[in-house]
Amino acid sequence: MLILGIETSCDETAAAVVEKTAAGFVVRANVVASQVKIHARYGGVVPEVAARNHVGKIIPVIDAALKTAKVKPAQLDRIAVTVGPGLITSLLVGVQTAQALAMVWRKPLIPVNHLRAHIYAAWMPDIGKLRITHYALRSGKNSQSVIRNSKIIQFPVIALVVSGGHTELVLMNQAHHFRLLGQTLDDAAGEAFDKVATMLGLPYPGGPALAALADCGDPRAVCFPRPLAKRRDSNFSFSGLKTAVRYYLRDHRTRGRALADVAASFQAAVVDSLVPKTVAAARQHQAKTVILGGGVAANHALRRELGLAVAALGADFRVPDFADCTDNAAMIATAGWFGQAKDWRKIRVDANRPIDAR
Ligand code: KG4
Ligand code: ZN
Numbered sequence: 001m002l003i004l005g006i007e008t009s010c011d012e013t014a015a016a017v018v019e020k021t022a023a024g025f026v027v028r029a030n031v032v033a034s035q036v037k038i039h040a041r042y043g044g045v046v047p048e049v050a051a052r053n054h055v056g057k058i059i060p061v062i063d064a065a066l067k068t069a070k071v072k073p074a075q076l077d078r079i080a081v082t083v084g085p086g087l088i089t090s091l092l093v094g095v096q097t098a099q100a101l102a103m104v105w106r107k108p109l110i111p112v113n114h115l116r117a118h119i120y121a122a123w124m125p126d127i128g129k130l131r132i133t134h135y136a137l138r139s140g141k142n143s144q145s146v147i148r149n150s151k152i153i154q155f156p157v158i159a160l161v162v163s164g165g166h167t168e169l170v171l172m173n174q175a176h177h178f179r180l181l182g183q184t185l186d187d188a189a190g191e192a193f194d195k196v197a198t199m200l201g202l203p204y205p206g207g208p209a210l211a212a213l214a215d216c217g218d219p220r221a222v223c224f225p226r227p228l229a230k231r232r233d234s235n236f237s238f239s240g241l242k243t244a245v246r247y248y249l250r251d252h253r254t255r256g257r258a259l260a261d262v263a264a265s266f267q268a269a270v271v272d273s274l275v276p277k278t279v280a281a282a283r284q285h286q287a288k289t290v291i292l293g294g295g296v297a298a299n300h301a302l303r304r305e306l307g308l309a310v311a312a313l314g315a316d317f318r319v320p321d322f323a324d325c326t327d328n329a330a331m332i333a334t335a336g337w338f339g340q341a342k343d344w345r346k347i348r349v350d351a352n353r354p355i356d357a358r
Contacts, residue, residue, distance in 0.1 A: 001077045002028075002069075004101075005333025006062065008094030009086025009114045010164070011035040011045045012326070013057040017069035017076075018124065018333035025124040025337070028069035030330040033057045040204045044194075051089035058097050065329070073105045080336020083111040084353030085165065091349040099344045108341035112332050115166055115355040116178060118293035119159045120338060121320040121331035153318060154288040160278045160306070161355070163294035164190035164207075168355055169234045169278060171285050175338050178356045181281055182234025189270055190296045192238035196245050196266050200259055210263050211299050217257070217264030219301075222248060224269040234277050241269050271305050279309045289316045298325040 007014040012035070017028040035053050039045045066073065081098035084091055102109035157172040158181075167184035187195070190207055197206020202213065224244050227237040245266050248254075254262055282290050290310040296302060297319050310317040324331060350357070 001337065002071055002075055003110075003333040003336045004062070004065070004076050004079045004107075005112075005329035005331070005336055006058075006079065006081040006094045006098050007114075007117075007327055007329040007332045008054045008058065008090050009082045009084070010090060010327060011039055011050045011053075012328070013054050013061050013093075014327065014329035014332075015058075015062040015065035016329035016333045017065050017071050018330055018337070020337045025334055027124055027330045027333075028071065029065040029067075030328055031061050031065045031068065032328050033061050036205060043198065043204050045087070047087045047089050050087060051093055054090055054093035058093055062097070062101075073101075073107075076105065076107055078108045078110055078336055078341065079105075080110040080112050080332050080339065081347075082114045082117065082332055083347060084114060084350035086114055086351060088349060088351040091351065095347060095349050099347060102344040109344045109347060110336040110339040110341050111347050112335045112339055113353055113355060113357065114327075114332075115161050115163070115168065115294075115353075117331040117335035118161050118163060118297075118325075119157075119170070119172070119291055120335040121293055121324045121328075122159075122291045122318040123153060124320070124324070124330060124334045153291075154316065156285050156287050157289045157291055158278060158282040158285060158287040159291040159293060160274060161294045162189040162274065162292070162296035162302070164188060164194065166294065166355075167236050167238070167274075169236075169281055170355060171281070171287075180354070180356045182236065182277070184236040184238060185228075186237050186239040187242060189236070189238060189274065190294070192242050192270065193267075193296065193299075195242055196263075199246060199249055200263060207296065208298070211267065211301070213260050214263040214267040214301065217260030217262070219264040219268035221258075221261030222265035224248075224265055226269055226272045229273060229276065232280075234281055236273055236277070238270070238273070241266070241273070267299070267301055271299075271302050274302065275305050275309050278306060279313060282310065282313055282315055287315050289318055292317070292319040293325065295326045298322050
């Protein structure tokens with residue numbers, strides 16, 4: 001089965017072609033046109049600007065995905081598109097494009113929940129070589145990478161989704177079943193990374209820049225709070241931690257190495273807030289697999305610490321390759337295989353779509 005995936009929930013215009021074979025998922029093309037440089041000058045994503053750029057890029061990106069995959073529209077079995085959560089004006093571009101293609105090409109259209117797709121990213125690819133194409137529309141430059149193989153995922157699954165807008169702990173008893181166990185009560189983990197990065201004077205997008213700086217620092221240099229760590233529920237909180245960093249920077253002279261120490265200590269506090277609760281949920285629900293997904297899953301320290309803790313528990317740890325953690329359409333196409341087709345006329349964007357929505 002050949003699935004075209006389309007993703008425009010935030011500031012990446014993305015299209016991918018994923019093939020589901022008896023042996024697993026093969027990513028035939030994965031094209032991402034990022035708007036990072038455009039939004040960098042504003043220090044964050046400007047929804048109106050993002051939507052306008054999606055409009056200009058969506059067709060060339062879909063065209064590039066089909067060409068890279070060497071797939072003609074007639075060969076496609078389905079189209080999968082992100083319907084939410086995300087920025088409403090950005091989502092509309094992808095959904096309306098997908099509706100038009102589904103109508104003209106007469107293909108089933110699958111609405112995809114973006115957060116679920118971050119989890120389904122752990123399923124790809126079971127076999128074959130994954131080619132990621134970072135598609136720079138202006139320069140026409142392509143760069144490609146090859147990603148490792150993986151084995152079958154066993155249930156129950158505990159999934160931690162950590163992105164720019166969400167931090168959620170989810171139980172999956174089967175591939176279609178999502179139960180929200182807990183979530184952030186205020187900022188998302190990625191949002192905290194981005195805001196603290198700004199406080200440290202780092203360039204946008206802050207998360208990866210902060211993580212790179214943290215590599216040079218001492219994670220034990222400053223003892224920042226681990227909010228809600230002692231509570232037995234599965235909820236998280238990052239706004240107090242963010243404020244603690246702000247006060248620390250106000251009260252201490254921090255330059256050079258000291259800045260790296262603050263970055264490393266903040267990152268350690270985020271990791272310590274996320275890992276024990278995820279492990280506790282895995283133990284409680286006797287999870288066979290723990291999945292880490294979302295943009296913050298690209299963080300080395302989080303991957304390492306959660307991976308070690310899950311291994312100690314005896315469960316299987318799955319995290320997508322680095323490039324598949326941040327927004328892309330291969331994860332949307334993969335999610336499209338698990339999803340159900342809906343009449344294209346009835347598909348609506350849903351900016352606040354919960355992960356456990358029916
Ligand atoms: O999933 P994603 O690409 O977009 C949303 O769905 O929100 O996640 C983006 C978030 C941003 O907050 C970004 O700063 C963060 O993921 N991020 C990271 C790293 N790479 C991306 N945070 C920490 N360390 C990283 N290496
Ligand atoms: Zn995302």
